Amino acid sequence: MPELTQNQIAKLSQVSQATVSRVLRGDPRVNEELRQRVLSVIEKHGYVPDARAQSLRSQRTGTLGLVVHRSPKQLARDPFFSALIAAIIEFAGKAGYHLCVDAARAVQSRQAIYEELLRTRRVDGLILVEPQTQDERMPRLLEEGFPFVLIGRYEPTDAVYSVDNDNIGAARTATEHLIRKAHYRIAYVSGPRGVFVCEDRYQGYRQALERAGIEPSSDLVAWGDFSEEHGYRAMSRLLSLPNPPTAVLAVDDLVAVGALRAVKERCRAVPQQVAVIGFNDSPFCNYVEPPLSSIAVDIRALAQIATDLLIRLIEEREVHQRRYIVPCQLVERSST
C-alpha cells in the first residue's frame, strides 16, 4: 500500500512538510509555483491524509455515533430501524460525517458503548434512539457536556436535546378515528411499560377515550414487547374476553400484524367486526391481508432533524431549541 505522508510528499516536492500542509488546507499565502509542484506530486502519488492524525490534532473525528437499544435480532426484524439508520447515514454523509453504529444489547453494555464511543473520542457526538425512562447514561452524558441528541423522549423533557414523533397526538388521532367509526370498546396493545413511546401512545389513547366520554378499562390494555408474537397472544386473550374489543390500536405494525392474525384466526371480519391500526406505516402494511391502516411516522424528518441538530451541537456547542416534535399521519387502508 502506498502509505504516503505529508513528509514524503514534502521530500518529493522539495519543500517543507509545513508547506504541504498549507497547500492541502488551502492556505492563500503560498507561492503559486510551489503550490503547483506540491499539487502535482500529490496528484501523481495519490496522497490521502490520515484521518486519525488529523483528528488527534484537530479534536474532531468527523464521525457520529448511533446507538440503538434493541438486540440485533429485534433490529433485524423491525423496518423502522433500517429506515432510520439509512436516513441518518444519508444526512450525516451529506454533511461530511461518517456514521458509527452500535447496538446496546443488554442494559449493562449501554454504559460501555457510551464510554467506548464518546470518551475514547471515536465520535464527535451521539444519537441515542429510544432511551428508557430509567437511563443511567443520561445524567452522566449531561454532566460531562458531551454533544448528544435523543430520538425519543427523556424526562425532564427540556434537559436534553431531543427529536420525537408526536406520539400522544398520533395515538389520540388514531383512537378518535376509531371512535368516529362507532367503536367504543377499543383496545391498546402496547410494548413494554417504562418505554416512552409506549407510555406516550397510551396517554394519547386515554385522552381520546376521555374526551369522548368513554370509560377506559385496564382490561383492554396489554403491555408486552415489540413482537408479532406478543400482538398475537395479547389479541387472542382480548378476543376471548366476555365483552371483547371491536377495535385495537397497536403500538407497532409488527404487533398489529400479530393482532390481525389472532383476529383472522377467530374468523372475525376485518374491519367490520374488528378494526386494527398499527404504528410506523411499515412497507409490509400494504401487503398484509387486509392492508393495514397505520400511523405514518416521518422517519426521514426524524433522522434529518436529529442529525442536523447534533452537528450544530458539535460545531457550535449550543442550540436554542431543545425539543423537536415531528407530526404523524394516519394512513388509512382496509383494516379500519
Place this chain on the structure above:
Amino acid sequence: MPELTQNQIAKLSQVSQATVSRVLRGDPRVNEELRQRVLSVIEKHGYVPDARAQSLRSQRTGTLGLVVHRSPKQLARDPFFSALIAAIIEFAGKAGYHLCVDAARAVQSRQAIYEELLRTRRVDGLILVEPQTQDERMPRLLEEGFPFVLIGRYEPTDAVYSVDNDNIGAARTATEHLIRKAHYRIAYVSGPRGVFVCEDRYQGYRQALERAGIEPSSDLVAWGDFSEEHGYRAMSRLLSLPNPPTAVLAVDDLVAVGALRAVKERCRAVPQQVAVIGFNDSPFCNYVEPPLSSIAVDIRALAQIATDLLIRLIEEREVHQRRYIVPCQLVERSST
C-alpha cells in the same frame, strides 16, 4: 468534560507517564505499589484512553467499514440489509470492533467512500456488499492489498475473499420444486442485469429448466430493479402474454410481493393457477396473503463468516480459503 490523559494521571500518581502506560497495558515488570497507586487514581478520575492516539501509534483503529450499494431509500425498504447490518454489528462487537457504515449512492461516490474509509485509515478493513460485475474499486483494492471481504461475488472468483449465498443452487432448487409441482412455464422476475445475485439466480433457474428438458424462453425472464413496483409491472406484463407462466421465481421477496399483487389483481388463484416463490425469507412473508414461499438465505451466517474472515485478514494478513458458500433453504408456505 474530564479530558484526562496519561500525563495527568502520571502527575496525580507521581510517576512517569510511561509507567501509567505500562500499567494500562498490563506490563508485568512494574512495582506492585506503583501499580496500585496508578490504578486507584485512574479509578478515581475515570480515565479512558484516546482511541485516535492509540490507533495513530498502533496502526489499528478497531473499526470495520461496511459499504452497501443501494440508495438510502432502497436500504430503508429492504429488510435484508437491516438484518445484515444488525448481524455484522453483533459479530464485530463480539470481536471488539466497531462498525462504520456507509451507503454508496451513485457509482461515482463509490471510489470516494472507499478512499474516505480505508485510505484515511478510519477503518482497518472493509466489507463490501453486492459488488457489480463492473466494479472499478476491485482492482485498486486488490492492488493496494487492503483487507476487504465481499458479500456476494466477483470475477475471477478466487481473486478476492468473498462469502456468498449458494444462489445458483438455491434458484435451481426453487425452480425444480416448481417443476415437481407440474409447472413448466416458469417465469423469472429478476433485478438488474450485471448484478451477480441476479445473474447467478438466473443461471440456477436455467439449469433447472435444462435438466428437466424444458426449453427456456426469454419472454419469461424480466430484468428490472429490486422494487415491489417492478415485480408488479413485470408480472402484469407476463400474465397478459398469449401463453402466460403458471409459476414465477422472483429475485427478491419485495419483487415477489409485487408479482403476487399482479396475480391477485387478475384474480388468478395462488398457488392453484399461479405459484410464486421469493428470495430472502423476509419477515413479511408470513403476513402477506397467501403467505409467501421463499428461499431463506442465512444472513447471520453470511455476516459471521464475512466479519470473522475480515478480522482474520486484518490481524493475520492471510487466510487460506478465499471463497465461502452458505447454503440456502426453501421455506414452503402457501404460495406454491
Place this chain on the structure above:
DNA sequence: TTGTAAGCGTTATCAC
C-alpha cells in the same frame, strides 16, 4: 512567503 518546531495522546525503545 517559507521553514522550523511544538504539540495532540499514545506506545515502545532506550538508558539508568
Place this chain on the structure above:
DNA sequence: GTGATAACGCTTACAA
C-alpha cells in the same frame, strides 16, 4: 523496575 525520549502524521504558531 522506572523514567526520559523518540516516533505516529498532522496542524499551526513562531521564526526567518
